[in-house]
Structures are given as structure tokens and as C-alpha cells.
Amino acid sequence: MICIFDKDENLRSTLLQEEGFLHWAEAKIEEELNGQTSMDLSVPYFVNSPDHPGSGERNHPDVHWIEVENTLVVKMTDYNRDEEYFREFVIKETELDTEADLKIAYCHDSAIAELNDEKVEEKRPGYGSDSGTTARIALQDALEGSRWVPGIVEDLGLSRAHFFHESRLACVHKILEAWGAEVRFRVEVSGSGIVGRYVDLFAERGADRGKRIELGKDLMALNLNISSENLKTAIWPRGKGLKSDGEEDLDPAAGRRVSIAEVEWSQALGDPVEKPKGQEWIGLPEELEAWGRGKPGQKRHKMVDVVFEEIEDPETLAQEAFKLLQELAKPEVSADIRMMDLEHQTSHEAVRLGDTVRLVISSVDPAIRLRARVVKRVQYLGEMERTEVTIGSQVETTLELSREIRREVEKEFGKVAPITWKDSMIDLLNNEIVSSNAYLYMNTSDGMILFNRPRDQHPDEAMQMVAAGLRISATKDPEGEFIWTTAITAKGIHADAITTGQMKADRIGAGILSLGGKDFGAAQLFLRDREDNIIAHFDGEARSWNELRAGAMYAPNVPRRTTLEDELSTTSLYVHPVAGDDVEGDGTSSHPFRTLQRAVDFIPEVNDATWDIRVIEPTKYPISEHLEIRGFRGDGIVRFRMDGVRFNGWVRLSSNLHRFAFYGGHYYHNGQGHPRTPEGPIATFHVIRTNILYMENCCVSAEQKAEHAMSATYGSFVEAHDCYFDRGLRNGAQAIRGSKMYINNCGGRENGEFGAYASINSEIAISGDVVDQKIYCPAGKGGGTGEDHFFWYSTWTSEVRVPSTYAGRKRSGLRVAIPENKILTAYPTEVASWRGQGGDTDDGRGWHVGRLLQGAGFYPHLLAEGEDGYGGNHAGFVWFGNINFKTRLAGRTIKDVRVQLRRAPRFTPDTPKEVQCWLHNYVRQDEAEDWEPSRVLMESHKVGSYSWNDERRFTLPRSAGERLAKGEAIGLAFFHEDWTQGLEIVPRSVVLEVVYE
Structure with a gap:
């Protein structure tokens, strides 16, 4: 309701x-x-x-x-x-x-x-008290004067927060962070009005009921991400700042900090790990061998430096650091899941926001077993089968873990002041300055000059001041002369590096701008107008802008849209199945595409224009492909001009709020199903959640290889005139699950059951010429082996509408020769990339399973540090483990070999990179660190350049298909001798199609 x-x-x-x-x-x-x-x-x-x-x-x-x-x-x-x-x-x-x-x-x-539109001037709940205050009192301060009041607030302990000229919503989020809470908003309805608005705070939403999400039960689709970006195997903790001897007035944050050097741990005495006295860090030996850098037995720690500002006791510091390290030593795991909500069948199968669930997939090697919380839930009211959830493992980000540790420490030691990069830098500089010496020399030529050692003892640090300015040096050249790297003059400040808390400038010019990082915290970028209003804000922690306005935007999750120029006239896209090119072609008649799929992908997803897709020499060359049309919306139309075309494969239209039209053509199913229908081929034309498909003079045959010639499902609508629906294993034309179909003067023969079949709240309207009280309609055999005498049928929840009391009438179309071309479509079962030596950084030599990489990765922070920014070269391998190419293709004549892929928007900057595709006959195994993957590659082909999110098909020579047919090759590889041609390929986008006779 x-x-x-x-x-x-x-x-x-x-x-x-x-x-x-x-x-x-x-x-x-x-x-x-x-x-x-x-x-x-x-x-x-x-x-x-x-x-x-x-x-x-x-x-x-x-x-x-x-x-x-x-x-x-x-x-x-x-x-x-x-x-x-x-x-x-x-x-x-x-x-x-x-x-x-x-x-x-x-x-x-x-x-x-509402709470984002209202401001709080300044409130400091918990300050002025040694122990802080409760979350309810802080929430009252944040909501005071609004229409919202605290509702259910669980006992979350004591803490503090500071609100200063910010929205009420921002204040609520500060409360969530300071008290470790999770929020729920709700209203109270009585009679015909809203009588209350409440903000509830819980220690944790959701529960752990032992729920298992499993393939074959409720899991329908999965996108699993595993990251080691924040993984560490050792920690160097530092506690509260110590006062220097004899200098009681110094800031206690200056100078040295509490360390764990005097703490000694022994596992024989029950301590968690070995830590000798004098060592100022803690490491995990097992995690070192699993995740450390280097060869076995020579592993090096991945270390993190963390400051616990209020901890004064070294033993407590060691214990808290060990807790943090245990969390940091695990990869971060998250998963996007599309699942069927079985709660309506069994209550214990419910999946709610905040629940702890277990994801189990045993059919892959290694098996996936993940325990995690539901951090996002998408539900469709009344549609249990469409529930989607996102789960994240309990390996949190470093920042989140640091905050959690801080909350734990506050419970025992009081409020912890946040540590910033500037505080740590001041500590370091104070240590250096306090521990250094100064020897002063003055004369009229040199002015005032200070050295860190007497002049005759070869000083290597100096500061000189004269009337014109001041300069500082900490290095010398080979001839012993100081290299002055910092200078202050009337013209300005010149330095290799500047560290500051706040800077004001009228204008800044820079070649490289780096914001945020482990030393600085999450990046925060504010843009203001002339009235000092913030008009744009980038939050590095949330990885988001608060608002963006752009004339054009290109991103994988932002649909493309047609322009006004597109809508002024009809645009024709041309396809030639032999002479076309999906990479270099532009869809014009002089440079046509090679496949219908490339033409469809060229059209923006939000389409308000008219497009005609035309085939050059339609009667000469048959088309063999699997055509996928999905995700379109808009008030435009895409028309397929297919007169004379012989099409071998299938057409699948899904999730389209859009019009499509097919004029002419003969369409034959090739017997291969879609990867989302493992139960087998459904239909030659399979229409799913698509609101308008118009067909005219089309001959559609399932060739007794698919259930139906035409199937419309999940609220689709199909209108067909003078079409033929033949040879379905079950029906010629089927409407199911709330779909509608209008067929006018349509025929069809040799269907296993009925010519037209409606089921599960669907309708089929039959119209056309009437002769002797009979109307044209596709026909079937009624489940038997006799004549085609069964025209239409509907279940009791559906309806077939026929004028008056007419009976069915057979109509047979002209059957053209079926193309001899067959198509074999292969999808990856495994991908992995080998990272070789080279580059400025060791980004993990060896196998990277699950990622498909070519060339060297680019690391912007290295460029900021003066390096070239690249890692080592990669070779990406693709295996098709569920297809034996030799068995399927032996003795066949290869006609065409096509590969589709999409470049991922990461790994390297968005500049065109050349893809180099190879074949391989390699079975992945452990290799020596100096292994060269090029040894197992064969038949190299440079197939064109791809930018971010480019998704296109390219063609390989027939010799590639012949190698697959002979068993000389079992998969594809991507490797480029020029390591700067680095790119990442989305594994699920890779499709290999082999057309053969």
C-alpha cells in the first residue's frame, strides 16, 4: 500500500x-x-x-x-x-x-x-563533560526546531560531536560516526494524516539468522569484487606525544611519541605473535607469507603507520595496534547480488538491510564462501524475484577501521582528537629541528648564514639570509656546492615542497594536482561562486560530487542520449557481413559495420531519433550472429530493413521502453541458447520487458531447435503483419506473463503444440482475411505427430481474441534455403593476467586471477613523485573451458571469427590504446618470477584502438578459427610489446564467435 x-x-x-x-x-x-x-x-x-x-x-x-x-x-x-x-x-x-x-x-x-535543507548554527553535544554525552541528547541538538524528533535510540555509550553551520543531515551523520550508530527514518500515520516524524538510531540494523544465498536456490546473478588495495601485514603504532626533557611549556604533541619498543611478546607465554624487545612494529608471519612482497622465504612486509593520539601505555598501544592489524590483513570483499526473495515462502529466508548473510557458490573452483552484511537492498513491491542486494565483507576500509579503533579507545581513555597529516608532519619536523645543531656566521658579503656543522667540518645543511631574501639547502652537488631548494624573496616563495595547514591564493598554476591520500585523509574539493556559496563539492571519502552539470558526459553507467541534430532526420546505418568492419567502420555505406550488433550498439541508449539499419547486398551474403537489443528508452524508433536477408542465430530484446521494427527477412534459430537461459534455447525472437516490437513480412523459424519461433514475456507487446512463425518445438507465437500480441494475416506450420499460445495473464489478438469463416493463424500439431490442425489456445488466466466464431486457417510462406553458415558463441569461464617485471612499482608480479589486463598499469601518485607512473607489463589470458573447439569445429570450413570486448574505465588513463589479440594453447599453472608469457602465444593481430567503455567487435583472420578447429589453440590472449598500450578489459564483455559451414 x-x-x-x-x-x-x-x-x-x-x-x-x-x-x-x-x-x-x-x-x-x-x-x-x-x-x-x-x-x-x-x-x-x-x-x-x-x-x-x-x-x-x-x-x-x-x-x-x-x-x-x-x-x-x-x-x-x-x-x-x-x-x-x-x-x-x-x-x-x-x-x-x-x-x-x-x-x-x-x-x-x-x-x-528535509534535513539537508535546514541548518544548525553551532552546538557541541558532549563537550564540557569529561565523559561526553548520549546519542539521544546529541540527536536532540541536531533536530531541535525541525519537524523530526528522536525516536528509538539504543544505548550507544558516550561520545562528543561538534556541529558548526552545517545541515541537520550532516549533523546526523556526525552522530552516526561518533557513536557508531546506524540510522532509520520513519513517520507515524494516524487516520488520514502524518502525526509524527522520527529518527531511530541502532547499534546495528539487521540480524544474523544463518541465511545462505546459494546458486540454484535464490542467487540469480553475482558481481564479486575482491581488493587488496588497503591490505597490510605489519603495523608501526605510535601513541600520545611526549614532552621533551627540560621544556615543559612545549606542546605535548611535539617531539617523540609513545612507542612499543619496550613491549616484549612471546607466543610461548600466550601472546598472539612474537615481538622482540626493541622492535617498534608488529607483524603477522602467516599473512606475510600469504600477502608479502618477494619470493617465498624472502617476503617483505606491507606496513602501515598509525597514530593513537590518547594512548600513553605501551602495552595498551600494542594491543590496540594488533586489533587493527588483524582487520587490515584481510582483502576487502564486496558483491552485488540479484536474487529471488524467498521470504514469502519461508520466513527464515528473509534478507533485510543490515543482515549478516553467507554467500555460497560451490560450483566454481575455488568455491566462493563469503560472510558479509547487506549494505544495500533494492526491492520491487510485488515482485519478489527481482530483489537485489549488495553485500560487503567485514573487512572495512582503513579509515573506517581507524574510526572504530578510536571509538574503542575513547571508551577506556576518553575522547581522541583526530590525527591529521599536518600534525604528523609537524611532529617529524619538530624532531628534526630539535635534534639538529646551528653554527652562525655573519659578514657583509654573505649576510647571515647558519650551518648544521662548523664550516670546516663539511656541513650539508645551510640557511642564508641577506637583505634580498632567505634561502635553504639540505643537499650538495658533486663539487661540494650547496643546492638551494627553498627561497623567500620579495617576488615570492620558491620551494621543492611546501607543507601548510591553510593556504590562500589569488590564482594557482600547476602541472600535476594531487589531493588527499594516506598522509592527508580523503580529498575535499570545494568550488564557490562570487557570493561565497559552495556550488560544487567533491568528497574523496564518498568518491562523489554533490552536484554536477555537464553538456556531455561519457561514463559506463550514464546512458548516452541522442542530440537535437540526430532528431531532425532519419539516420541510416549500413552493415556488410563480409566487407564491413566493426572497429574502423563508421556505419556509412562506404565504411559499413560488419555486424548488426555493432549497428545497434552505435545507437544511444536514450533514443529520441529515427534510425534505419540496412544490409548491403542482402541476398548475397547470409548473416550469422546472436543479436542482443537491451536497455533502450525514448520516443525514437530503430527500424531494421531486412528484405532479402537470411539470418541464422537469434534476436533477443530485453528491458526496452522503446519502439523497434523489423521489415522483411528470414530468421532461423541455430540451436545455441542465451547464457541467461541455461534451460535451453527459448525462441528465435525472444522479447522480454519490451513495450513495442513491430514486424512486417518476416519469416521466423525455430527450426525445431528452440521452444518457440516468437516469445513475448514479462509485459511485452508485439505487433506482427503478414509474418510466419514456424517449427517451434512447442508453439509458433507465445505470449506469457502479462504480455500482449497482435497478429494480422500471419501464418506458420510444423509447430509442436499450437500456432498461438497465451498464458499467465496474457492476450493474443488474431486478425486478418476471412475465407469460409476461417481466419489466418499459425498452426501446430497439438503435441502429436499429425497434421497442423491446432491454431490457438489460452490458459484460463489468459485470452485469445478472435473475431466472431471463426476457425483457424493455415497460411504457408515462401521458405528460402537455410544458410549453411552456423555460429558457435563462446563465453569466458576463466580469465587471469600475468604481471612481469619492469616499471616504477611492484604491483604484484605473477598471476592476477579474475582480471584481464594488457600492458602496464598507470599509477598517478608515482607521476606526482617524479616517476613515469607505470608498473610492469601484463599479458591477459582468456579460457573457454566449457567448449571443446576441436570437437565442435573439426572438419568445418571457417567463414568468420569475431571477438567482442569492452575496455574498462580504469587501470590506465582514458586515452586510446591499441589492442593486440593473440591465440594460446596454455593451461595456467605456477610459473617462475621471470617467466615470459610471450613464449606460449601465437598468431598476433593488432585489432584497433579502444578508449574507456568502448565496446566493439573485431574480426580475426580465418586462420585463427582453423587453429581452434585443429586444437592448436584453446583461448585468447591480450599482450602488447609496447607496455604503454596498457588497458583493462571487462571479462564478462568478452564474446568469441566462430561462423562456419
Whole structure:
């Protein structure tokens, strides 16, 4: 149930999936742990006008209440607390989609929106008390004067926070950080109004009920990420600053700090690890062998330096450092999961935000077993099978762990002041200056000059001051002359490096700008207008801008959109299956693409223009490919002009709020299924969640290799005129799961069951010429082996609409010769990259399993330090373990070999890099550190340049397919002798297609 309130908080309507109520087409709620919560709501909406007659449907009278700044209240369930509560969302944007007949509302959590718009001048909850204060009191301070009040606040101990001229939402986040809390916003509804708004704080949302997410039970899709970026095997801890002897007035943060040099640990005495006296760091031996750098037996620690500002006791310092190190010595793991919510079947299968779950996939080697918390959950109201969750292992980031350690220390020692890079730098400089000496010389020619040693004892540090300025040196050249690296004159300050807490400048010119890092903390960049208002903010910790406005943006998760110029006229894209080129071609008639897929991928995902895809010499060369069309939206149209084309493969349209049209062509299924349908081939044309597919004069045959010639599912609509749907193992044309199909003057023969079949709340309308009370319709055998006498059938939840009481009438189309070309499509089962020697950094020589890399990686921080910024060269290997190419291709004539890939937006900067593709016959194994992967590579081909997110197919010579057919090669590799041609390839984007006879 969803309630709609107007801007004055009057209840205006209720959405229910019941007759008479305004109902929703889709309601998606996305919630992050201590993060953003949003809702996307779409409702049926029909526009009736001369240029858009619509469907004749009438709008629900309450649909006009879906407008900006009105609010939606959704009843939700917290199964961990066994209670129902209400969440309020404010509509921030609406969109009218006339093609899909939908009105879409994009909503934000009202608490986040409201609390972000109100400011707190200054409050300091907990300051003035030795022990601090409770989270409830701090929350009262943050919410005072607003419409929100503290709700359920668990006992979170005592701490402090400082609010200064910032939003109430920012104050709430400071409370979450200082008290280690997790937040929930809710409203209370009574009668027809909202009577209360509450902010709840919990020590931890969710629970651990032993829930297992497993392949074959509820796991549908997985994206697993494992990172060792913050992994450390040793820690060098430092405690509170110590006063120097005889200088009681010095800042206690200056000089030396408490160390663990005097702490001695022995495992024989029950200590966790060995640490001899005098050693100022703690290491983990097992983690050193597992993750350290170097050869076995010669491993070197990955060490981190951490300051615990308030710890004065060396033993306590060692214990707290060891706790932190145990967390840092684990790789970070996160996973995006699409799963079926089985809660409606069995209550213990529920997965809620904050829950601890176990991900188990035993069918891969090594098996994946991960225990982690649900940090993000996406639910679709009424659609249990579409639940999506993101889980993150309990290996947190270094910053998060440091904060956790700080909270633990505060419980025992009081509030810990945050340590900044500047504090540490001041400590270091104070130590250097206090421990150094000064010998002063003065004369009229040199002015005042100081050395660290007497002049006759070869000083190597100097500072000179004259009327014109001051200069400093800490190095000499080979001839013994000082190299002055820092100077202060009337013209300005000149230095190799400047360390400062705050800098003001009218203008700054720089070649390299580096913000943030382990010495500085997360980068924070603020841009202001003339009135001193912050107009843009980049937060390095969140890795996000608060707001961006751009004329054009290119990113993997930002859909491309057609321009006004595109919409002024129809654009034709040309394909030639033999002479075309998917890498260098541009889709013109003189430089055509090679595949239909490349033409489809060329069109922006948000399309408001008209595109025609045309095949050059359509009757001469057959097309063999698997065509995937997905994720399009907009009020444009893509038309396939396929007259005379013989197409061997399948066409799959999924998740499109868009129009597509196919004119002409013969389409034959080749027997290979889609990777998302492991149960087997579904249909020659498989239409999934696509609102409009128009077909005219198309002959579609399943060739008794797929269940159906045409299948429309999950709310799709198909309109077909003068088409033929033949030889489905089950049906010619099927509409299922809320889909609709209109077939006019269509025929088809030799289908296993029915010509037209409707099931699970679907409709098929049959129209056309009538002769002797019979109307054209595809026909089937009714599950037997006899004649085609079974035309249509619907289950009791569906309907086949036929004029009057007409019977079916057979219609056979002209059957052209099936192309002799067959297509074998292979998807990777394993990828790994070998990192060789070379470059400025050791970024992990040896195998990197799961990443597909070519060339050397680029490290910006090395460039900032004066190096060239590159690591060692990589060779990336791809294996297709579930396909024996020799068995499938032996004795065949290879006609074409195509490879598709997408370059990942990382590893190296976004400049074009040349891809060099090889074949290999190598089985991965442990290799010596100096192993050269080029020894196992064969048949090199430079196939074109790729920028970030470029996804294209390239063609390999037929000889590559012949090597696969002979068993001389089993996979692909990517390696370039020029290590600067570094790039990363998205493993799941790699597709190998071999066309053969």
C-alpha cells in the first residue's frame, strides 16, 4: 500500500494492486545502510490527442496527484524488530513516457531531503563533560526546531560531536560516526494524516539468522569484487606525544611519541605473535607469507603507520595496534547480488538491510564462501524475484577501521582528537629541528648564514639570509656546492615542497594536482561562486560530487542520449557481413559495420531519433550472429530493413521502453541458447520487458531447435503483419506473463503444440482475411505427430481474441534455403593476467586471477613523485573451458571469427590504446618470477584502438578459427610489446564467435 499526500499533508489517494484503486506498474525502493534511500514509482498514464491517440484507456482520476513535492508514504516491514513502520518519500521529479503509457515519479527520502535543507548554527553535544554525552541528547541538538524528533535510540555509550553551520543531515551523520550508530527514518500515520516524524538510531540494523544465498536456490546473478588495495601485514603504532626533557611549556604533541619498543611478546607465554624487545612494529608471519612482497622465504612486509593520539601505555598501544592489524590483513570483499526473495515462502529466508548473510557458490573452483552484511537492498513491491542486494565483507576500509579503533579507545581513555597529516608532519619536523645543531656566521658579503656543522667540518645543511631574501639547502652537488631548494624573496616563495595547514591564493598554476591520500585523509574539493556559496563539492571519502552539470558526459553507467541534430532526420546505418568492419567502420555505406550488433550498439541508449539499419547486398551474403537489443528508452524508433536477408542465430530484446521494427527477412534459430537461459534455447525472437516490437513480412523459424519461433514475456507487446512463425518445438507465437500480441494475416506450420499460445495473464489478438469463416493463424500439431490442425489456445488466466466464431486457417510462406553458415558463441569461464617485471612499482608480479589486463598499469601518485607512473607489463589470458573447439569445429570450413570486448574505465588513463589479440594453447599453472608469457602465444593481430567503455567487435583472420578447429589453440590472449598500450578489459564483455559451414 502507498498513500499519496499533497503539499499541505492532506491524504489524497491510496495505491493498491486491487480493482478500483490507482495501481502501480513498478515500485522500486533502493536503500543503503546509513546512506541514500530513493523510490522510483511508475503508474499507468494515457495521453489522448490527435497526434497521440493512445490506447483508448482512461486514466484513473487520482493519477494527477503524482506531482512534484507531493509525498508518498509506504508501509514497510522491519522483520528484525517484528514491526511495521511507514517511510515517507517526496516526489522530486516526474517523467511522462507516452510510448510506455506511464507516468514515472522519482522520489527521495523526505527526511534526507528535509534535513539537508535546514541548518544548525553551532552546538557541541558532549563537550564540557569529561565523559561526553548520549546519542539521544546529541540527536536532540541536531533536530531541535525541525519537524523530526528522536525516536528509538539504543544505548550507544558516550561520545562528543561538534556541529558548526552545517545541515541537520550532516549533523546526523556526525552522530552516526561518533557513536557508531546506524540510522532509520520513519513517520507515524494516524487516520488520514502524518502525526509524527522520527529518527531511530541502532547499534546495528539487521540480524544474523544463518541465511545462505546459494546458486540454484535464490542467487540469480553475482558481481564479486575482491581488493587488496588497503591490505597490510605489519603495523608501526605510535601513541600520545611526549614532552621533551627540560621544556615543559612545549606542546605535548611535539617531539617523540609513545612507542612499543619496550613491549616484549612471546607466543610461548600466550601472546598472539612474537615481538622482540626493541622492535617498534608488529607483524603477522602467516599473512606475510600469504600477502608479502618477494619470493617465498624472502617476503617483505606491507606496513602501515598509525597514530593513537590518547594512548600513553605501551602495552595498551600494542594491543590496540594488533586489533587493527588483524582487520587490515584481510582483502576487502564486496558483491552485488540479484536474487529471488524467498521470504514469502519461508520466513527464515528473509534478507533485510543490515543482515549478516553467507554467500555460497560451490560450483566454481575455488568455491566462493563469503560472510558479509547487506549494505544495500533494492526491492520491487510485488515482485519478489527481482530483489537485489549488495553485500560487503567485514573487512572495512582503513579509515573506517581507524574510526572504530578510536571509538574503542575513547571508551577506556576518553575522547581522541583526530590525527591529521599536518600534525604528523609537524611532529617529524619538530624532531628534526630539535635534534639538529646551528653554527652562525655573519659578514657583509654573505649576510647571515647558519650551518648544521662548523664550516670546516663539511656541513650539508645551510640557511642564508641577506637583505634580498632567505634561502635553504639540505643537499650538495658533486663539487661540494650547496643546492638551494627553498627561497623567500620579495617576488615570492620558491620551494621543492611546501607543507601548510591553510593556504590562500589569488590564482594557482600547476602541472600535476594531487589531493588527499594516506598522509592527508580523503580529498575535499570545494568550488564557490562570487557570493561565497559552495556550488560544487567533491568528497574523496564518498568518491562523489554533490552536484554536477555537464553538456556531455561519457561514463559506463550514464546512458548516452541522442542530440537535437540526430532528431531532425532519419539516420541510416549500413552493415556488410563480409566487407564491413566493426572497429574502423563508421556505419556509412562506404565504411559499413560488419555486424548488426555493432549497428545497434552505435545507437544511444536514450533514443529520441529515427534510425534505419540496412544490409548491403542482402541476398548475397547470409548473416550469422546472436543479436542482443537491451536497455533502450525514448520516443525514437530503430527500424531494421531486412528484405532479402537470411539470418541464422537469434534476436533477443530485453528491458526496452522503446519502439523497434523489423521489415522483411528470414530468421532461423541455430540451436545455441542465451547464457541467461541455461534451460535451453527459448525462441528465435525472444522479447522480454519490451513495450513495442513491430514486424512486417518476416519469416521466423525455430527450426525445431528452440521452444518457440516468437516469445513475448514479462509485459511485452508485439505487433506482427503478414509474418510466419514456424517449427517451434512447442508453439509458433507465445505470449506469457502479462504480455500482449497482435497478429494480422500471419501464418506458420510444423509447430509442436499450437500456432498461438497465451498464458499467465496474457492476450493474443488474431486478425486478418476471412475465407469460409476461417481466419489466418499459425498452426501446430497439438503435441502429436499429425497434421497442423491446432491454431490457438489460452490458459484460463489468459485470452485469445478472435473475431466472431471463426476457425483457424493455415497460411504457408515462401521458405528460402537455410544458410549453411552456423555460429558457435563462446563465453569466458576463466580469465587471469600475468604481471612481469619492469616499471616504477611492484604491483604484484605473477598471476592476477579474475582480471584481464594488457600492458602496464598507470599509477598517478608515482607521476606526482617524479616517476613515469607505470608498473610492469601484463599479458591477459582468456579460457573457454566449457567448449571443446576441436570437437565442435573439426572438419568445418571457417567463414568468420569475431571477438567482442569492452575496455574498462580504469587501470590506465582514458586515452586510446591499441589492442593486440593473440591465440594460446596454455593451461595456467605456477610459473617462475621471470617467466615470459610471450613464449606460449601465437598468431598476433593488432585489432584497433579502444578508449574507456568502448565496446566493439573485431574480426580475426580465418586462420585463427582453423587453429581452434585443429586444437592448436584453446583461448585468447591480450599482450602488447609496447607496455604503454596498457588497458583493462571487462571479462564478462568478452564474446568469441566462430561462423562456419
